[in-house]
Amino acid sequence: MARGTLKATAVCAGFGLGLGLAGCGGPGDPVGIPTGPPKPGGTLRIVGSSDVEHLDTASANSVGAYGLTRTFARTLFGNKASNNFSETIPLRPDLAAELPTRENGGISKDHRTYTIKLRRGVLWNTKPPRPVVAADFVRGFKRLCNPASPSGGKVYYTSTIKGMAAYCDGFANVDAKSAKAIAAYQNGHQIEGITARGDHTLRFRLKEPASDFLNLVSLQFAAPAPREYDQYVPDSAEFRQHTISNGPYQITEYRPGGSYVLSRNPVWRRDTDPLRAAYVDKIQITLGQDSPQAVQQQLEAGTADLSWDQPVPTSAMPRLRRDRDPRFAIRRTPSNSPYLVFNIRSPNNGGALGKRAVRQALQYAVDRTALIKLVGGPEVAQPLHTVIPPGNSGYAPSNRYATPGEAGDPARCRRLLAAAGYPNGLKLKFPYRTNSVHKLIAESLKANLRACGVEAELSADSGGTFYGKTISTPSRTLAGAWDIAAPGWTPDWYGNNGRSIIQPLFDGRTYGPGSTNYGGYDNAEVNGLIDAALTARDAERAGGFWRLADQKIMEDAAIVPLLARAMPLFHSSRVGNAFFLPAAAGYDYTMLYLSR
Numbered sequence: 001m002a003r004g005t006l007k008a009t010a011v012c013a014g015f016g017l018g019l020g021l022a023g024c025g026g027p028g029d030p031v032g033i034p035t036g037p038p039k040p041g042g043t044l045r046i047v048g049s050s051d052v053e054h055l056d057t058a059s060a061n062s063v064g065a066y067g068l069t070r071t072f073a074r075t076l077f078g079n080k081a082s083n084n085f086s087e088t089i090p091l092r093p094d095l096a097a098e099l100p101t102r103e104n105g106g107i108s109k110d111h112r113t114y115t116i117k118l119r120r121g122v123l124w125n126t127k128p129p130r131p132v133v134a135a136d137f138v139r140g141f142k143r144l145c146n147p148a149s150p151s152g153g154k155v156y157y158t159s160t161i162k163g164m165a166a167y168c169d170g171f172a173n174v175d176a177k178s179a180k181a182i183a184a185y186q187n188g189h190q191i192e193g194i195t196a197r198g199d200h201t202l203r204f205r206l207k208e209p210a211s212d213f214l215n216l217v218s219l220q221f222a223a224p225a226p227r228e229y230d231q232y233v234p235d236s237a238e239f240r241q242h243t244i245s246n247g248p249y250q251i252t253e254y255r256p257g258g259s260y261v262l263s264r265n266p267v268w269r270r271d272t273d274p275l276r277a278a279y280v281d282k283i284q285i286t287l288g289q290d291s292p293q294a295v296q297q298q299l300e301a302g303t304a305d306l307s308w309d310q311p312v313p314t315s316a317m318p319r320l321r322r323d324r325d326p327r328f329a330i331r332r333t334p335s336n337s338p339y340l341v342f343n344i345r346s347p348n349n350g351g352a353l354g355k356r357a358v359r360q361a362l363q364y365a366v367d368r369t370a371l372i373k374l375v376g377g378p379e380v381a382q383p384l385h386t387v388i389p390p391g392n393s394g395y396a397p398s399n400r401y402a403t404p405g406e407a408g409d410p411a412r413c414r415r416l417l418a419a420a421g422y423p424n425g426l427k428l429k430f431p432y433r434t435n436s437v438h439k440l441i442a443e444s445l446k447a448n449l450r451a452c453g454v455e456a457e458l459s460a461d462s463g464g465t466f467y468g469k470t471i472s473t474p475s476r477t478l479a480g481a482w483d484i485a486a487p488g489w490t491p492d493w494y495g496n497n498g499r500s501i502i503q504p505l506f507d508g509r510t511y512g513p514g515s516t517n518y519g520g521y522d523n524a525e526v527n528g529l530i531d532a533a534l535t536a537r538d539a540e541r542a543g544g545f546w547r548l549a550d551q552k553i554m555e556d557a558a559i560v561p562l563l564a565r566a567m568p569l570f571h572s573s574r575v576g577n578a579f580f581l582p583a584a585a586g587y588d589y590t591m592l593y594l595s596r
Contacts, residue, residue: 033326033571033573033575033576034576034577034593034594036576038277038279038576038577039576040278040279040281041280041281041594042280042281042282042594042596043280043281043282043283043284044283044305044306044594045303045304045305046283046285046286046304046305046307046589047285047286047287047289047295047298047306047307048286048287048289048295048307048308048309048310048435049287049288049309049310049434049436049462050287050309050434050466051256051287052064052065052068053465053467053468053469054235054468055068055069055235055239055240056143056149056234056240057069057073057140057225058140058143058144058146058151058221058225058235059149059151059152059234059514060220061151061152061221061467061516062467063586064308064584066581066583066584067581067585067588067589068589069223070220070247070276070581070584071247071248071276071283071590072243072250072262073223073245073246074094074122074223074247074273075094075218075219075222075223076093076094076095076116076137077091077093077094077096077099077218078091078092078094078218078275079091079092079218079275079493079583080275081275081579081580081581081591082580083578083579085332085582088580089494089495090495091215091218092274092275093274094273094275095122095132095224095246096117096119097117097118097119098117099214100114100214110209111206111209111210112205112206112209113203113204113205113206114203114206114213115197115201115202115203117200117201118133118134118200118201118202119272120200120272121269121271121272122273123246123267123268124136124226124244124246124267125244125246125265125266125267125268126226126244131199133196133199133200134197134200134202135199136224136226137194137202137224138196138202139186139225139226139227140222140223140225141161141164141191141194142189143186143225143234144157144168144221145158145164145168146171146174146176146186147171147173147174147182147513148176148182148233148234148235148236149234149235149236150512151221151514152472152504152514152515153221154168154221154514155503155507155510156216156219156221156499156504157216157221157222158510159207159503159531160206160207160210160213160216160534161191161194161204161205161206161207162192162193162205162206162207163190163191164192164193164194166192167189167190167191167192171185177233178233179231179232179236182233182234183230183231186230187230193205193206204217208534208535209537210534211536211538211539211542212497212539215495215500218493219493224246228242229244241254245265245268246268247265247268247273247590248265248268248270248276248277248278248590249263249264249589249590250262250263250264257287257288258287258288259284259285259286259287260284260285261282261283261284261285262282262285263281264278264282265278276590277577277590277591278590279591279592280592280593283589286304287308289310290434290462292307292310292311292436292437293315293316296310296316299327299570299571299572300570302573302574304572305571305572305574305575305592305594306571306572306586306587306589307570310435310436311376311436311437311567312328312376312568312569312570314376316570317376317379317380320570321379325570327571327573327575328569328570329569329570329580330380330568331567331569332566333567334392334491334494335389335488335489335490335564336384336387336388336389336488336501336561337488337489337490337563338438338486338563339486339487339488339559339562340366340445340486340560340562341471341484341485341487341518341559342359342362342484342558343482343484343518344359344519344520344521344558345477345478345519345520346477346480346482347479348480349426349427349428352422353519355420356557357416357419357420358420358422358426359556359557359558360401360416361412361413361416361417361419361452362413362417362454362557362560363400363401363413363560364401364403364408364409364410364412364413364416365410365452365454366403366408366445366560367406367408367444367448368383368384368407368562368563369383369406369407370448371441371444371445371562374437374440375437375441375563375565380565381563381564381565381566382563382564383564384561384562384563384564385397385398385401385554386398386550386554387502387505387506387550387553388502388547388550389501389561390564392494392497392501393495393496393497393498393539393543394502394542394543394544394545394546394547394549394550396550398550398554400554400555401554401557408448408451410451414452414453417453417454425452425453425454425455426453426454426455427454427455427457428449428454428455428484429456429457429459429481429482429483430445430446430457430458430483431460431461431466431470432461432466432485433461433462433486434460434461435462439460441486442456442458442486446458456484466485467487470482470485471485471487472516472518473513474520477518477519486562489501489505489516490582490583490585491583494582496542498539498542498543498546499533499534499542501546502526502530502546503534504516504517505518506521506523506526506530506549506553507526508520508521508522508524508526508527509527519559521553521556523552523553523556526549526552529546529548529552530549533545533546567585567586569586573595574594574595575592575593575594576593576594576595577592578592579591
């Protein structure tokens with residue numbers, strides 16, 4: 001697709017998982033949208049529901065946070081925004097001057113040492129401005145396992161980079177409330193496998209070869225950190241008011257839970273950034289709007305331009321497809337979204353969810369056909385029965401807990417619960433997200449469970465706390481503050497990405513504050529398969545180990561996979577250059593331009 005043009009034929013683009021998506025069909029009078037060369041200027045107006053759970057790149061771990069931090073926090077490598085999914089997968093240099101290879105001396109013969117040269121001319125928007133240097137990257141990696149707001153992705157690096165696990169183990173004993181103590185540890189201890197060789201060269205030494213290592217250092221977790229961040233407790237309220245930018249935009253106003261204003265970063269230069277532009281003058285994000293229908297009305301009326309975290313309402317999709325509305329598209333995001341996770345460590349119901357037989361019984365409760373209708377029908381979602389969704393490394397079709405017509409089997413669920421020692425069912429605490437269709441999904445699952453003899457107590461969880469506190473705080477998990485939840489998981493990258501699903505969600509050795517292994521699942525056999533995949537000599541062999549891990553996790557019934565889901569999106573009539581970022585599940589804000 002030519003840049004600057006969004007053709008009406010893109011509206012029906014499916015998510016490419018072999019689902020046989022139908023065309024739009026039907027006549028219509030499509031609303032015009034901008035085409036031609038991008039025009040600078042204007043304010044991009046984004047509206048939605050909840051704030052991000054973390055704004056600090058060290059701990060930011062949601063699709064919304066990825067889309068936001070991309071505007072002000074660059075990484076060594078990145079992906080190009082595109083409406084052609086295959087075009088978004090290859091890594092491209094960002095803050096790095098080039099991709100390291102064996103031929104250019106960037107990768108050693110044993111594939112355990114990576115030498116990365118930095119791009120010149122990239123500046124922090126400090127006063128006065130100063131260059132981004134290799135030491136800033138070292139600082140960024142050191143912050144990943146801080147005790148105040150540790151990264152949910154730190155396992156990627158502790159399992160790969162030499163000496164990082166030992167560094168992180170020591171960090172756990174530092175006072176989490178003291179910025180001074182945190183900075184002192186960071187500045188007084190080194191990570192053996194990460195060194196700055198002058199201002200413009202980074203060297204990484206790995207414990208074992210890792211075919212996906214460049215993907216790991218392309219993630220937002222691996223963004224550089226300026227020395228000013230040592231003044232604040234990571235991701236604290238004070239930190240969030242003092243973010244520093246090396247990207248095209250900077251946060252100039254932030255009201256927690258209310259709004260963001262981003263304006264141009266005056267020291268950013270387009271000739272130093274191969275992945276981003278900066279067409280709009282400002283980006284205004286307004287939060288607190290929990291109704292997808294209300295957000296959609298604003299987009300269609302032109303009083304807002306993009307949704308922050310609300311997909312297109314299911315009720316609007318038939319009309320948009322019928323009219324071939326060029327503002328509407330279904331974009332490919334191979335993901336497990338949502339899935340039902342069990343709090344295996346909950347003491348409630350006599351520790352029932354810690355028993356595999358109970359979790360296996362509950363697999364039969366779910367009516368996936370109802371969930372598919374809620375999110376927009378088979379063009380948007382298909383039933384999922386594996387941990388790894390189609391379109392990701394290690395996927396193999398399987399359905400261990402099949403039910404007639406995907407509609408659930410409550411009678412079998414009841415029988416299996418009784419056989420497991422719970423003839424009178426269970427009472428489960430079920431927090432749900434308030435944005436998007438998550439309330440409707442929770443209500444549907446509640447009805448499914450009731451038919452199985454299980455009472456689910458729903459509780460609304462908004463304001464970014466669902467991921468940031470409720471299900472990722474071990475003390476709450478161990479205390480039984482929740483029993484089941486329905487998070488979603490979009491892989492951190494695509495391509496050679498088996499690590500980005502199994503390891504963060506199911507490696508029991510990494511369970512702790514900020515972990516995305518929400519339910520505390522821990523199986524030595526799965527942990528061993530993870531290790532085998534990580535040290536496999538090539539991606540194909542690694543994929544075999546990921547498949548075996550998937551099968552074991554499903555045998556243990558650690559989660560109930562629900563949907564392999566795409567992302568329906570809509571933008572206002574004045575938005576041009578709407579190019580998609582799959583890992584952010586949204587359009588790249590830095591590439592958009594406005595017609596007026």
